[in-house]
Amino acid sequence: xxxxxxxxxxxxxxxxxxxxxxxxxxxxxxxxxxxxxxxxxxxxxxxxxxxxxxxxxxxxxxxxxxxxxxxxxxxxxxxxxxxxxxxxxxxxxxxxxxxxxxxxxxxxxxxxxxxxxxxxxxxxxxxxxxxxxxxxxxxxxxxxxxxxxxxxxxxxxxxxxxxxxxxxxxxxxxxxxxxxxxxxxxxxxxxxxxxxxxxxxxxxxxxxxxxxxxxxxxxxxxxxxxxxxxxxxxxxxxxxxxxxxxxxxxxxxxxxxxxxxxxxxxxxxxxxxxxxxxxxxxxxxxxxxxxxxxxxxxxxxxxxxxxxxxxxxxxxxxxxxxxxxxxxxxxxxxxxxxxxxxxxxxxxxxxxxxxxxxxxxxxxxxxxxxxxxxxxxxxxxxxxxxxxxxxxxxxxxxxxxxxxxxxxxxxxxxxxxxxxxxxxxxxxxxxxxxxxxxxx
Numbered sequence: 001x002x003x004x005x006x007x008x009x010x011x012x013x014x015x016x017x018x019x020x021x022x023x024x025x026x027x028x029x030x031x032x033x034x035x036x037x038x039x040x041x042x043x044x045x046x047x048x049x050x051x052x053x054x055x056x057x058x059x060x061x062x063x064x065x066x067x068x069x070x071x072x073x074x075x076x077x078x079x080x081x082x083x084x085x086x087x088x089x090x091x092x093x094x095x096x097x098x099x100x101x102x103x104x105x106x107x108x109x110x111x112x113x114x115x116x117x118x119x120x121x122x123x124x125x126x127x128x129x130x131x132x133x134x135x136x137x138x139x140x141x142x143x144x145x146x147x148x149x150x151x152x153x154x155x156x157x158x159x160x161x162x163x164x165x166x167x168x169x170x171x172x173x174x175x176x177x178x179x180x181x182x183x184x185x186x187x188x189x190x191x192x193x194x195x196x197x198x199x200x201x202x203x204x205x206x207x208x209x210x211x212x213x214x215x216x217x218x219x220x221x222x223x224x225x226x227x228x229x230x231x232x233x234x235x236x237x238x239x240x241x242x243x244x245x246x247x248x249x250x251x252x253x254x255x256x257x258x259x260x261x262x263x264x265x266x267x268x269x270x271x272x273x274x275x276x277x278x279x280x281x282x283x284x285x286x287x288x289x290x291x292x293x294x295x296x297x298x299x300x301x302x303x304x305x306x307x308x309x310x311x312x313x314x315x316x317x318x319x320x321x322x323x324x325x326x327x328x329x330x331x332x333x334x335x336x337x338x339x340x341x342x343x344x345x346x347x348x349x350x351x352x353x354x355x356x357x358x359x360x361x362x363x364x365x366x367x368x369x370x371x372x373x374x375x376x377x378x379x380x381x382x383x384x385x386x387x388x389x390x391x392x393x394x395x396x397x398x399x400x401x402x403x404x405x406x407x408x409x410x411x412x413x414x415x416x417x418x419x420x421x422x423x424x425x426x427x428x429x430x431x432x433x434x435x436x437x438x439x440x
Contacts, residue, residue, distance in 0.1 A: 031184050031185070032155070033060040033061055033064075033183050033184065033185065034058050034059060034060045034181075035060070035061045035065070035158060035179065035181055035182065035183055036055050036056040036058055036059040036179075037052040037053065037054060037061075037065070037179045038052070038053050038054075038055040038176075038177075039051065039071060039162065039175075039176070039177050039178060039179055040175070040176050040177075041071075041174065042170065042173060042174055042175070043076075043078065043129070043162065043172075043173055044076075044172055044173065044422070045077070045078045045079075045423065046074075046076055046078075046422075046425055046426075047073065047076050047426075048071065048072065048076045048092070049070060049071075049073075050070065050071040050072075050162070051068065051069075052065060052067070052068075052069045052070065052071060052094070052179065053067040053068070054067060055178060061183065064102060064185070065094060065096065065103075066096060066097065068096075068097040069095060069096045069097060069102070070094070070095050071093075071094055071179065072092070072093050072094075073090040073091060073092045073107075074199070074200070074426070075091040075200045076088070076089075076090030076091075077090060078111060078129075080112060083112065084111060084126050084127065085111060086112065087108065087109070087110055087111060088107075088109055088110075088111055088131065089106070089107065089108035089109075090106075090108075091106060091305060092104070092105055092106070092107045092133060093196075098262075099213075099264050100213065100215050100262060101215060102215070103135070103156055104135075104194060105133050105134050105135045105156050106133075106134055107131050107133040107134075108131055108132065109129060109130050109131020109132060110130055110131065111128070112124065112125060112126055112127070112128060113125060113130070114128060114130075125163075126164070127163055127166070127175075128161075128162070128163050129160070129161070129162045129163075129175070129177075130160065130161050131159075131160045132157070132158070132159060132160065133157075133159075133181070134157060134158075135155060155182065155183065155184040156181070156183045157182050157183075158179050158180065158181035158182075158183070159179070159180050159181050160177070160178075160179055161177045161178055161179075162176065162177030163175060163177055170377050171377060171378060171379060171380050172378075192216040193212070193214055193216060193220060193287070193289065193300075193302050194211075194213040194215065194302070195210060195211070195232075195286075195287045195302045195303065195304045196210070196211040196213075196305070197210060197211070197285060197304050197305065197307045198210075198211055198266070199307065199425070199426075199428065200307050200425065201308040201309070201425060202307065202308070202309050202310070203309070203310055203311070203316075203427075204271075204278065204279070204280060204309055204310065205271050205277040206428075206429075207268050207269065207270045207271070207430060208234070208307075209266050209267065209268050209269070209365075210230075210266070210267040210269065210285045210287070210304065211264065211265075211266055211267075212232075212259055212264065212265050212266075212267060213263075213264045214260065214261060214262065214263050214264070215262065216261055216291075217261045217262075218261055218291055218292055219258050219259065219260050219261055219292060220258075220259050220289040220290065220291055220292075221256045221257065221258055221289060221291075221292070221293075221294040222256070222257050222287060222290075223254040223255065223257070223288075223294075224248075224254055225248045225250065225252070225254040225255075226244075226248060226288075227244065227245065227246040227247065227248070227269055228246050228269045228270060229248035229249075229250055230248075230268075230269055231257050231267060232267050232285050232287055233285065233286040233287070233288070234246050234269060234278065234283060234284075235283060235284050235286055236278065236279070236281050236282070237281065237282040237283070237284070242284065242286075245278055245283075246269070246271070246278060259289070263364075265364045265365055266364070266365035266366065268365070268366075278309050279309070280308075280309050280310055280311045281308075282308060283306065283307055283308070283309055284303060284304050284305070284306045284307070285304040286301055286302070286303050286304075287301065287302050288300070288301050316340070316427070316429060317337065317338045317339060317340060317344050317411065317413050317427070317429060318336070318337050318339060318411075318429055319334065319336050319356055319429060319430070320334070320337075320409070320431050320432065321334060321409060322334075324432065324433065324434060324435060325434075326402070326435070326436055326437070327436075327437060327438075328395070328401035328402040328403065328404060328436045328437065328438060329395065329401045329402075331393060331394035331395075332358060332392065332393040332394075332407075332409075332434065333391075333392050334354075334356060334390070334391055334392065334393060334409060335388055335389070335390050336355065336356065336383065336388060336389045336411055337387075338383040338387055338413075339386065340385055340415075342385055342415060342416065343383060343384050343385055343415075343416040343420065344382075344383050344415055344416055345380045345381065345382055345383070345413060345415075345420065345422040346380070346381050346411065346412065346413045346414075347379070347381070347412075347422075348378060348379050348381055349372045349374065349378045350368070350372060351369060351371065351393050352370055352393050352394065353372035353374050354391055354393060355381050355389075355411070356409050356410060356411045357409070357410040357411075358370060358393050358402075358407060358408075358409060359407060359408050359409070359410055360402075360403065360405055360406070360407050361405060361406040369402065369407075370393065370394075370395065380420075380421070380422060382416060382420050383413070402436045404436050404437055404438050405435075406433055406434070406435060406436075407433070407434040407435070407436055408430050408431050408432075408433055408434060409431035409434070410428060410429075410430055410431075411428070411429050411430075411431075412426050412427065413426070413427055413429075414426055414427070415427075
C-alpha cells in the first residue's frame with residue numbers, strides 16, 4: 001500500500017513540475033531525472049546541514065546522490081519575526097559522503113506559512129519552511145568561461161519542505177522534510193569543476209581559503225605564482241570591473257599542480273606571504289586550469305561567488321599555544337581569549353572534544369587531528385567578555401603521539417545574543433604555527 005502511494009506521488013510530482021503527459025514521463029530523450037529525497041538535520045538562522053536519503057521508488061538519483069549525502073549551506077539567512085514568520089535564502093550545495101559536490105544552487109522560500117493552506121483556510125504553520133532550489137547561473141556566483149564551446153548549464157528545479165521537530169533533543173533546531181523535483185545529469189568535464197570560498201566574509205589580514213572540487217573524471221592542471229603565489233587569482237571589484245590583486249613576488253617559473261578526478265583541495269591565501277593584506281571590498285576567486293595535458297593551449301576558468309573583506313575590528317577572540325615547538329608526546333596547552341566587549345559562543349566536539357581543532361599541514365591543505373569520539377550532542381560554550389579558557393590537547397592515548405610536522409590551532413566562534421545563543425556568521429581565527437618534533 002505504501003509503495004503504491006509513493007508511486008502515485010511520484011507520477012503526480014512529474015506531471016506537476018513538467019506539465020507533461022504520462023507519455024512524456026517515459027520518454028528517455030527528455031534528459032530529466034526525478035529526485036525524491038527525505039531530509040533530516042539542523043537549521044539555524046545562519047546555517048543549514050541536512051542529511052539526505054532516498055524516499056521513493058521513483059527517485060532516479062540514487063547513484064549520483066547516495067544515502068548519507070548532505071544539503072549544506074554556510075551562507076544561509078533565516079529572517080523571521082517573533083512569531084516565526086518570514087523568509088529564508090542561501091547558497092546551497094549537495095555533497096556526497098565522499099565529499100564530492102554534486103549540485104550547487106540558490107534556495108529561497110517562506111517560513112511559518114503553509115503555502116497551500118488547509119480546508120479551514122488556516123495558512124499559519126509554525127516551524128515550517130517551504131522553498132525552491134534552482135541551479136546557480138554564472139551571474140549569481142560561479143561560471144565557466146569558454147572561447148569556442150557552448151555553455152550548457154545544468155537544470156535543477158527542486159521543491160523544499162521542512163518542518164521543525166520540537167521533540168528532538170539538540171542545541172540546534174532539528175528539521176525533517178523532503179526535497180523533490182527534477183535535475184539533469186551532471187554536465188561536461190569543465191562544468192564539474194567548482195570553486196568556492198570557505199566563508200562569505202573575512203577580516204582584512206585573515207587567511208582566505210579557496211576550495212576546489214574536481215567532480216570530473218579527468219585530472220585538471222593549474223599553475224601557481226598567482227595571488228599570494230598560490231594557484232588561485234584573487235580579484236577586487238572596482239567600478240564593475242575585476243582586477244587581480246596580491247601578485248606573487250617570487251621570480252620563479254610557475255609549477256603545475258594536479259587536481260585529480262574526484263579530488264577536493266583547499267588553497268589558503270595568506271596575506272603577508274609576499275604581498276600585503278587586501279583592502280576592504282568585494283572580491284572573488286578565479287581558477288585557470290587545463291584538462292589533462294598541461295602543455296595544451298586550451299585553458300578554462302572557473303569563478304567563485306563573491307565575498308566581502310571587511311576592515312579589521314579593534315579586537316577579536318584569539319587562540320594560542322603556550323609555546324611554538326613541542327615533542328609529539330606532549331599535550332598542547334591552549335588558551336582561548338575573548339578580547340571583545342560582548343560574549344561569544346563556540347561549539348565543542350572538536351579535537352579532544354574541545355572547542356578548537358588542532359590541524360596538521362598536509363600536501364593538499366590542513367587536516368584535523370585527534371577527533372572527538374563522543375556521540376553526545378554538540379554543546380555550545382559561552383565565553384564572557386575579556387575572559388579566557390585554558391585547556392590541553394593530547395594525543396589520542398598514551399601509546400600514540402602527534403606526528404612530526406607543522407600544525408596550527410583553529411578556533412571558530414559566534415557573537416552571542418542577549419540569551420547567550422550564537423548569532424550572525426561564524427568567525428574563524430588561527431594560532432601562530434606550531435612545530436611537532438620527534439623526541440631526541
